[in-house]
Amino acid sequence: MGESKGSDKVTLKIPRPLYEKLQQIIPGTGYSSVTEFVVYVLRDLAATHELSEAEPYSEAELIRVKERLRSLGYL
Amino acid sequence: MSLFSFLKKPRGPRVLTIGLDGVPHSFLTEQIEQGALPNLASLAADGDLTPALSTYPTVSCSAWTCFVTGVNPGAHGILGFQDRRPGSYDTFITGNQHLQAPPLYRLLSERGQRVLMMNVPVTYPPPRVNGLLVSGFLAPTLEGATHPPELASRLEGFGYRIDIDPWQARESLDALLEDLDATLDARVRAAVELLGEDRWALAMVHIMGTDRINHFMWREWESDDPEYAPRFLDYYRKVDAAVGTLLEAVSDETEVIILSDHGFCLTRREVNLDAWLRERGWLAVRAGENAKLTDVDESTRAFSLTPGRIYLNVRGREPRGSVNAGEEYEAAREELTGQFTELVDPETGEPVVDKVFKREEVFHGSAAEAAPDLLVHPRNGYDLKSGLASDELFGSSPITGMHTYDDAFWCVRGRRFAAQEPRVLDGAPTVLHLLGEAPPDSLDGQPVLQ
Incomplete structure (x- = not known):
C-alpha cells in the first residue's frame, strides 16, 4: 500500500490475474474502471461492518439540537 | 443481498426527487408566470405541476416521513420534532430510530437497489443503506451524519452544510442570505458529483433552505420590502438554477419529481x-x-x-x-x-x-x-x-412565515398527474410505481401519475 503525503488517496496492489478478470466483468455494469468498481465494492463491504445505528445524541448535542428547534419555532 | 448481485441486475428505471421544503404552489406558479424560474417553468411545461396536500400535523418531520413510508403519522410514528414517552411527561427528540414503518431507502436497499439520500429530514442517526446517505437537519454535525462514515470527509471538501444557522438568522437577514447561498452552493456541487458516480435507482436531494427563507423572510416578501423582497426572490432564482444543474447531472430517461411538503403563509x-x-x-x-x-x-x-x-x-x-x-x-x-x-x-x-x-x-x-x-x-x-x-x-418572533396544510406542490417531468391532488403520503407508492417495484401491503398512499 502506498500513501503519498498530502493526497487523500492511497494505492492498493492486487494480483494481476484478478485485475484482468475484473476488467472482463466490468463492461455493461456502469463502472468506467477497475478502480471505480473496486472502490464501490470495498465501500459496500466496509459498510456491513459498521454499527447499524449511530450513538444517540450526547448531552451537549441534545442541548444544541433543542436550541436549534427552539430557534426555528419547532419547540 | 450478495455483494455482487447488482452485477447481474439489469439497469432499470431511475427516479430523482428534489425536495424544495415548504415552497407554496401559489408562489411557484406566480413566479413561473413572471419568468423568474425558467428551469421549473420548462419542467412544468414539459410535464405537469399541481397543488398538493401535506399531512397533519403539518411539520416537515412528519410530512417527509409520510413521503418515504407512504403511510400516515399514526403508522410511521413521527408526529413532531419532539414527542412524549407514552405514560409519562418525559419528552424526546424524534429521529430515524423511531420510524415504525419501512422507508423507501430501506425497502429498496433490501431489494438490492442503490439509493442516494441527501439531507432528507428524519434520516439521523444515519441508517445503513445500500448506497450513500447524508442526514438532514437535526444531525448535530456532518461527522457521524453519513453512511458510509467516510462520505462525511468528502462532503466537507465541498464545504457542505447540513443546515443554516437559525440563531444567526434571527439576528441578521444578511447573514441568513449568505448562509443560504453557501449551503445551497455546496449542496448542489456535492449532489452533482454523487449523482454522477453512483449507480442509484432512487436519489432524493433535499433543499431545506426554501423552508428557512420562508420562515425568516415571508413578511419581507409579502410586504414587498424594498431591500429584502428582491433578495428573497434572488434566492429562489438560485434554487431554480440549482434544479437546472441537478437535472443536467442525470440522464433524460431519469424520472424526476420535484415537490414541497407543505405550503407557507404569513404568521399573524x-x-x-x-x-x-x-x-x-x-x-x-x-x-x-x-x-x-x-x-x-x-x-x-x-x-x-x-x-x-x-x-x-x-x-x-x-x-x-x-x-x-x-x-x-x-x-x-x-x-x-x-x-x-x-x-x-x-x-x-x-x-x-x-x-x-x-x-x-x-x-x-x-x-x-x-x-x-x-x-x-x-x-x-x-x-x-x-x-x-x-x-x-x-x-410574535422573528419567524414570520408558517406552514400550511394545503398549497404544497408536486411537479413531474414528462408525465401527467391523475385527477386527484397528491398528498405527501402518496410519495412512496408513486416512486415504487415508477421504479417498477411492488409496494408493501397496507400503504395509505397511492401512485398519483397517469
Missing part, C-alpha cells in the same frame, strides 16, 4: 396553547417560572405539544392523571373541542382554530395509541406553539 400571531389551557383551567403546573411538562400537577386535565397536539391527563395512563377513561374522557374531548372555537384573535375577533380532530380521525396504525388525543389545526396565520415557561397567550 403565535398562539401558545399551553397558556390558553392554563387560562381556561385545564392545565396547572407545580413550579413557578420556567416550568416544564414534568411539572404538571394532579389537577391538570390536558396539556399540549407543538404544534396543536393535545393530550388529556388520563388516570391510569399518565402518572398524575385526573381524567377517567371512558365517558369522562370523551366528554372532556367534546368540551375542549367546543372551547377551541372560542379562541379568537383579540384584535380582529377572528377564530384561531380551523379544525379539531379526534385522534382516531387522523391517526391510524401501530403508533396511533401514542398520538395526541386531539389535534388542533389552526387557520392560516395562527402558528400554534406549546410551552409552560411563559403564560403569554399571543406572541
Whole structure:
C-alpha cells in the first residue's frame, strides 16, 4: 500500500490475474474502471461492518439540537 | 443481498426527487408566470405541476416521513420534532430510530437497489443503506451524519452544510442570505458529483433552505420590502438554477419529481396553547417560572405539544392523571373541542382554530395509541406553539412565515398527474410505481401519475 503525503488517496496492489478478470466483468455494469468498481465494492463491504445505528445524541448535542428547534419555532 | 448481485441486475428505471421544503404552489406558479424560474417553468411545461396536500400535523418531520413510508403519522410514528414517552411527561427528540414503518431507502436497499439520500429530514442517526446517505437537519454535525462514515470527509471538501444557522438568522437577514447561498452552493456541487458516480435507482436531494427563507423572510416578501423582497426572490432564482444543474447531472430517461411538503403563509400571531389551557383551567403546573411538562400537577386535565397536539391527563395512563377513561374522557374531548372555537384573535375577533380532530380521525396504525388525543389545526396565520415557561397567550418572533396544510406542490417531468391532488403520503407508492417495484401491503398512499 502506498500513501503519498498530502493526497487523500492511497494505492492498493492486487494480483494481476484478478485485475484482468475484473476488467472482463466490468463492461455493461456502469463502472468506467477497475478502480471505480473496486472502490464501490470495498465501500459496500466496509459498510456491513459498521454499527447499524449511530450513538444517540450526547448531552451537549441534545442541548444544541433543542436550541436549534427552539430557534426555528419547532419547540 | 450478495455483494455482487447488482452485477447481474439489469439497469432499470431511475427516479430523482428534489425536495424544495415548504415552497407554496401559489408562489411557484406566480413566479413561473413572471419568468423568474425558467428551469421549473420548462419542467412544468414539459410535464405537469399541481397543488398538493401535506399531512397533519403539518411539520416537515412528519410530512417527509409520510413521503418515504407512504403511510400516515399514526403508522410511521413521527408526529413532531419532539414527542412524549407514552405514560409519562418525559419528552424526546424524534429521529430515524423511531420510524415504525419501512422507508423507501430501506425497502429498496433490501431489494438490492442503490439509493442516494441527501439531507432528507428524519434520516439521523444515519441508517445503513445500500448506497450513500447524508442526514438532514437535526444531525448535530456532518461527522457521524453519513453512511458510509467516510462520505462525511468528502462532503466537507465541498464545504457542505447540513443546515443554516437559525440563531444567526434571527439576528441578521444578511447573514441568513449568505448562509443560504453557501449551503445551497455546496449542496448542489456535492449532489452533482454523487449523482454522477453512483449507480442509484432512487436519489432524493433535499433543499431545506426554501423552508428557512420562508420562515425568516415571508413578511419581507409579502410586504414587498424594498431591500429584502428582491433578495428573497434572488434566492429562489438560485434554487431554480440549482434544479437546472441537478437535472443536467442525470440522464433524460431519469424520472424526476420535484415537490414541497407543505405550503407557507404569513404568521399573524403565535398562539401558545399551553397558556390558553392554563387560562381556561385545564392545565396547572407545580413550579413557578420556567416550568416544564414534568411539572404538571394532579389537577391538570390536558396539556399540549407543538404544534396543536393535545393530550388529556388520563388516570391510569399518565402518572398524575385526573381524567377517567371512558365517558369522562370523551366528554372532556367534546368540551375542549367546543372551547377551541372560542379562541379568537383579540384584535380582529377572528377564530384561531380551523379544525379539531379526534385522534382516531387522523391517526391510524401501530403508533396511533401514542398520538395526541386531539389535534388542533389552526387557520392560516395562527402558528400554534406549546410551552409552560411563559403564560403569554399571543406572541410574535422573528419567524414570520408558517406552514400550511394545503398549497404544497408536486411537479413531474414528462408525465401527467391523475385527477386527484397528491398528498405527501402518496410519495412512496408513486416512486415504487415508477421504479417498477411492488409496494408493501397496507400503504395509505397511492401512485398519483397517469
